[in-house]
Amino acid sequence: xSLGTPILKILNKRYEPSSFVEKKFLRYDLGFKTxxxxxxxxxxxxxxxxxxxxxxxRYARRLLKDASxxxxxxxxxxxxxVS
Numbered sequence: 001x002s003l004g005t006p007i008l009k010i011l012n013k014r015y016e017p018s019s020f021v022e023k024k025f026l027r028y029d030l031g032f033k034t035x036x037x038x039x040x041x042x043x044x045x046x047x048x049x050x051x052x053x054x055x056x057x058r059y060a061r062r063l064l065k066d067a068s069x070x071x072x073x074x075x076x077x078x079x080x081x082v083s
Contacts, residue, residue: 003059007025007045010023011032014037014038017038029047029054031054039061041060043058043061043076044082057078060076061076
């Protein structure tokens, strides 16, 4: 399952650096970790269980920048099922 354009719009924004952000998107619960610049780098997408953990899929972001800070590569990889 690849990430759609509406979810990528949410993930291309900047958030609080080095934090865990939770959002609701349609029928999905999203939770993502941010790096020191506030870019989402790990995404958990699915539904929350009674203990508050998201059960669904995990995605990891490959974000490469050159020495001047220009983005060379920005790609989300599906890492599989999270339970």
